[in-house]
Amino acid sequence: MTEHKNPSETGDALIVDGLCKRHGRVQTLENVSLALKPGERMALLGHNGAGKTTLMKLILGLWSPSAGQISVAGAVPGSSEARRASAYLPEAVAFHRALTGREQLTLFARLAGAPVKSVDGLLERVGVADAADRRIGTWSKGMRQRLGLAQVLLGKPRIALLDEPTSGLDPISRHDLYAIIDEMAQHGTAVLIASHALTEVEARTDRIAIMRKGRVVADDTLARLSARAELPIRLKLTAQNDDASEVHARLGGKRINGASVELLCSPENKMERLAHIAALGDLVVDVEMAPPSLEDLYRHYSGEDRT
Amino acid sequence: MIARVLAVAAAEIHIARRNLWVLMATVIMTLFALALTFAGAAPTGALGVDLLTVSVASMTTLSVYLAPLLALMMSFDAIAGESERGGLALLLTYPVSRGEILFGKFLAHIGTIALAMVVGFGAAGIAAALSGGAGTESILALLRLIGTSILLGAVFLALGYALSAAVSSPTAAAGLAAGLWLVFVVLYDLGLLGAVVYDNDGFFTRNVFPWLLVLNPADAFRLWNVSASENVALANGMTGVAGALPAWSAPTSLIVWPLAAFLLARQVFRRVQP
Ligand SMILES: Nc1ncnc2c1ncn2[C@@H]1O[C@H](COP(=O)(O)OP(=O)(O)OP(=O)(O)O)[C@@H](O)[C@H]1O
Ligand SMILES: [Mg+2]
Numbered sequence: 264m265t266e267h268k269n270p271s272e273t274g275d276a277l278i279v280d281g282l283c284k285r286h287g288r289v290q291t292l293e294n295v296s297l298a299l300k301p302g303e304r305m306a307l308l309g310h311n312g313a314g315k316t317t318l319m320k321l322i323l324g325l326w327s328p329s330a331g332q333i334s335v336a337g338a339v340p341g342s343s344e345a346r347r348a349s350a351y352l353p354e355a356v357a358f359h360r361a362l363t364g365r366e367q368l369t370l371f372a373r374l375a376g377a378p379v380k381s382v383d384g385l386l387e388r389v390g391v392a393d394a395a396d397r398r399i400g401t402w403s404k405g406m407r408q409r410l411g412l413a414q415v416l417l418g419k420p421r422i423a424l425l426d427e428p429t430s431g432l433d434p435i436s437r438h439d440l441y442a443i444i445d446e447m448a449q450h451g452t453a454v455l456i457a458s459h460a461l462t463e464v465e466a467r468t469d470r471i472a473i474m475r476k477g478r479v480v481a482d483d484t485l486a487r488l489s490a491r492a493e494l495p496i497r498l499k500l501t502a503q504n505d506d507a508s509e510v511h512a513r514l515g516g517k518r519i520n521g522a523s524v525e526l527l528c529s530p531e532n533k534m535e536r537l538a539h540i541a542a543l544g545d546l547v548v549d550v551e552m553a554p555p556s557l558e559d560l561y562r563h564y565s566g567e568d569r570t
Numbered sequence: 571m572i573a574r575v576l577a578v579a580a581a582e583i584h585i586a587r588r589n590l591w592v593l594m595a596t597v598i599m600t601l602f603a604l605a606l607t608f609a610g611a612a613p614t615g616a617l618g619v620d621l622l623t624v625s626v627a628s629m630t631t632l633s634v635y636l637a638p639l640l641a642l643m644m645s646f647d648a649i650a651g652e653s654e655r656g657g658l659a660l661l662l663t664y665p666v667s668r669g670e671i672l673f674g675k676f677l678a679h680i681g682t683i684a685l686a687m688v689v690g691f692g693a694a695g696i697a698a699a700l701s702g703g704a705g706t707e708s709i710l711a712l713l714r715l716i717g718t719s720i721l722l723g724a725v726f727l728a729l730g731y732a733l734s735a736a737v738s739s740p741t742a743a744a745g746l747a748a749g750l751w752l753v754f755v756v757l758y759d760l761g762l763l764g765a766v767v768y769d770n771d772g773f774f775t776r777n778v779f780p781w782l783l784v785l786n787p788a789d790a791f792r793l794w795n796v797s798a799s800e801n802v803a804l805a806n807g808m809t810g811v812a813g814a815l816p817a818w819s820a821p822t823s824l825i826v827w828p829l830a831a832f833l834l835a836r837q838v839f840r841r842v843q844p
Contacts, residue, residue, distance in 0.1 A: 323663045326843050346665040357655040359581075361588040366581060373577035374664040398588070414660075 274337065276301050276348075276422045276453035277322065282331035284317055284477075291317050293477045295331070299422065299453040304444060306464035307457040308561055309474030315457040316354055318474075319424045322455075323351055336421040347376070350420035352428050354457075356411035360400030364391055364410050367399060368417075377418040385413040390439070404431040412440060415447075422453045429460055441467045465557040473564045481564040485557065492563045494555035495527035500540065501549040510546055514539060574666045578674025579681075586644070586682050595640050595682055599690025602636065603629050607694040621702020622695060626711045629691055630795045633719045634788050638726040638751055640686065644679045645730025646747040648672075649839060650740045659844040668839045672731055676724075676832065683723035687716050714798055718791050721824050725787045726751075728831030735839040758786050780814040790823035 277299040284292040292314050299305055307315050320326045322333055324341020338344035358367045368382045386392045389409040394402060399410070408431050415423050425444075429437045444454055444467065458464050464471070471488060473481040481488055502510045505522040516526035528536045540547055555563075586592050607625040652658040661671065695712040698704065733746045762782055769775045783789045797820060 320659070323659075325659055325662060343665040346663060349663065351660060351663045353656055353660050355656055356660070357657050359585055359652075359655075359657060361585045362581060363584075366584050370577055370581040371664065374574055374661075374666045376665070411660075 275299060275334070276303075276336055277455070278332075278334040279318070279322065280332045282318070282321060282333065283329045284314075284321060284326065285329045291477050292321070292328075295474075295477070295479050297472060297479065297482065299455060301421065301451040301453055302448045303470060304448050304454045304456065304468040305470045305472060306468040307455055307472050307474065308459070308461070308464070308565070309457075310565060313474040313565075314477040315474060316426055317477075319351070319426055319455070319457065322424060323349060347418070348421040350415040350417070350423045352411045352415050352423070352425045354426040354430075356407055358399045358407065358410065360398060362399055363396050364399055364402070364406075365395040368410065368413055371414045372417055375418040381417070385416055386410075388416070388443075389413045390436075405433060405436055408432055409436065412443065416443070419450065420452055422455070423447060425454065425456045427457055427459065429458065429463060437463065461557045461561060471557070471560075473561060475565045481560075485560075488560055488564070489555050492555065492560055493529065494559050494563060495529055496533055496555070497553040498526040498528060498536065498540070499551040499553070500524045500526065500547050501551075503546050503548050510543065513543060513546075571670060574670045575674045575677065578666070578671055579677040582675050582678030583681065586678055591644060592682050592685065595644075595686035596689050598640070599636065599686040600693050601690075602632055603690045603694035604697060606632055607698045620704055620708050622698040622704035622708035622712060625694055625698040625702075626708060626715050626795070629694060630715055630792060633687075633691075633715065633722065634792055635755060637683070637687070637719045637722040637791075638755055638788060640683060641679070641723040641726035642730045642747040642751055644682065645675075645727045646734050646743040647740050648675050648679075648731050649734040649842065650737055650743040651734075653738060653842065653844055654740055656844075658842075662844055668842075669836050672832070672836055672839055675731070676727060679727050680720065680724055683727070684720050687719045687723070691716050691719070711795070711798070715795055718794050718824060721828060722787060722791045724828035725824070725831055726754075728828055728835050731835035732831065732838045735835060735842050754786060754788050759789065776814065781819075784815055784819045784823050787824055787827040790820045790827070794820035794824055 275298050277297070279295055279297040282292055282295040283290070295314075295318060297305075307318070309315050317326070321328050322335060322340055324335075324339070324345060333340050335345040336348035338348060362370075364386060365382060368386060369379055372379050372382050383392070383395075386395045389412050391402075391406050391409050391413070394406060399407060402410070408428070412428065415425070423444075428440055428444075432440060441463070444456070448454055456464060456468065465485065470484055471481070472479055483491070498516075499519070500507075500510055500514075500516075501523050507518055507520075507522055507524050511518050511524050514524065514526060516524045519525050526536065537550070540550060603625075606628040607621070609628070649658065652661065662668070691712060695704075695709075699709075729750060730743075730747055733750065734740075734743045737743050737746060762779060766775050766779055769779075784793055793815065797815070797817060
């Protein structure tokens with residue numbers, strides 16, 4: 264059974280400090296430090312092979328670090344307290360093909376010390392109740408992914424590590440998944456989500472960490488990351504009579520097609536630039552303004568050689 | 571701890587049942603045991619023992635081959651398979667020790683083997699008793715055969731887990747399992763036989779060979795069944811070696827082997843980084 268502790272008295276759900284991992288001669292993690300508070304949702308971004316999955320395996324105690332410390336709800340990774348406090352959704356969930364969904368989840372519930380009665384409710388909640396008594400070998404990928412999510416919800420973990428949880432899910436299922444993540448966070452579970460789906464995590468997480476070649480190159484809220492990056496705002500102007508030459512001649516920028524011009528400007532110069540545009544009067548019929556997207560930020564932080 | 575072991579065992583029984591392992595193992599044992607029993611009906615008169623005794627003697631030889639084979643076929647995939655599918659990493663994030671996982675699987679597998687042995691040898695035993703007669707001694711020999719066959723199965727289950735944990739792919743584990751079976755069941759005896767022939771009844775044959783024989787669990791199994799029953803020994807032609815060893819040697823070997831092999835498997839499993 265899970266015991267209810269007051270999050271404020273137990274502190275951070277996860278602390279990673281100075282973590283290094285080498286695989287033979289390859290350094291896969293280098294001096295990684297992170298902290299997650301109860302109820303915080305953090306997106307973990309990074310190119311293929313950046314070390315996201317490696318970091319999760321170290322946090323789970325499946326692999327041992329070459330250097331550095333990890334504390335999972337105050338416990339050492341791999342200890343039974345840490346295992347009880349954490350939940351994991353692997354990158355490619357694979358269950359035994361010969362087991363039914365109910366049998367598989369019952370096994371996990373009994374191992375986690377969660378009531379076996381909760382299994383039915385969880386299968387219902389992730390939407391696989393109808394298939395519960397069929398072999399998992401006959402399930403679709405998305406259904407297996409949902410079963411993987413169901414086992415994350417067992418026993419109210421203090422921290423959930425989700426490795427690309429939306430891969431293979433249809434749009435509605437993705438929405439459901441984030442609803443479930445939100446609910447977990449509301450109950451005080453810290454959630455770390457490794458993902459390549461930038462637009463999804465942009466809207467549904469509190470903080471963003473970006474990894475590059477085994478290092479954490481950014482770790483902050485989206486707002487502060489964009490402020491620090493000082494990326495330009497994109498202004499798209501639509502010219503009168505579909506003729507952009509006049510506008511382009513007066514304001515510069517880049518012509519996109521015959522009718523539009525794109526301008527880049529820094530946040531401080533935004534109002535000044537808008538004033539120039541307004542001064543053109545009827546020449547401009549429409550202005551679209553796009554603040555830097557997470558993709559721009561991601562390119563900025565992961566593309567440059569900064570440490 | 572018990573609850574977690576039983577949880578793993580329950581899941582593993584579902585798998586064995588659905589993969590038709592339980593059915594196949596039982597059917598194979600029953601068919602072979604019945605066939606041997608009726609094939610053995612002929613020499614009964616010559617030896618002056620009841621049919622069940624002859625049947626137990628030939629089923630002992632059968633079990634030396636089949637029990638390790640069934641056990642290895644069930645166990646070689648136990649860890650390598652889950653590791654390759656990726657399920658092992660998830661399982662190991664749960665608060666369950668590797669020893670508990672291994673023991674849970676072991677309970678389910680040994681249960682399957684025990685069922686096959688009891689049904690197979692039991693059916694053959696009943697058939698032999700009904701058609702050719704049985705005595706207290708031959709019934710005891712049958713029970714001993716069932717018990718020792720389960721122990722022999724346990725040895726090779728545990729050895730199968732050890733090699734399944736030692737390699738990363740089920741294919742490699744399958745190859746190793748075949749090699750292991752060949753070495754323990756065939757090559758070891760052949761090697762010893764060659765040494766005995768070369769030695770020509772010298773010091774080696776009289777003092778070293780019996781001990782080397784009993785060190786192999788498959789031979790210990792044979793020796794235990796033979797030395798415990800004179801009649802079975804007679805029917806099996808193994809009286810010589812059985813007499814050269816103290817009575818406790820074969821049972822000790824066959825009881826220590828499963829324990830040692832299980833500890834080895836747990837040790838190897840602990841080093842796996844999924
Ligand atoms: N068992 C291993 N042995 C050697 N190298 C490994 C091992 N596991 C991972 N690596 C290396 O560690 C690096 C990080 O891999 P990891 O799986 O953590 O990346 P990732 O960020 O999860 O990538 P992806 O987005 O593709 O899932 C890679 O260069 C990979 O080759
Ligand atoms: Mg990964």
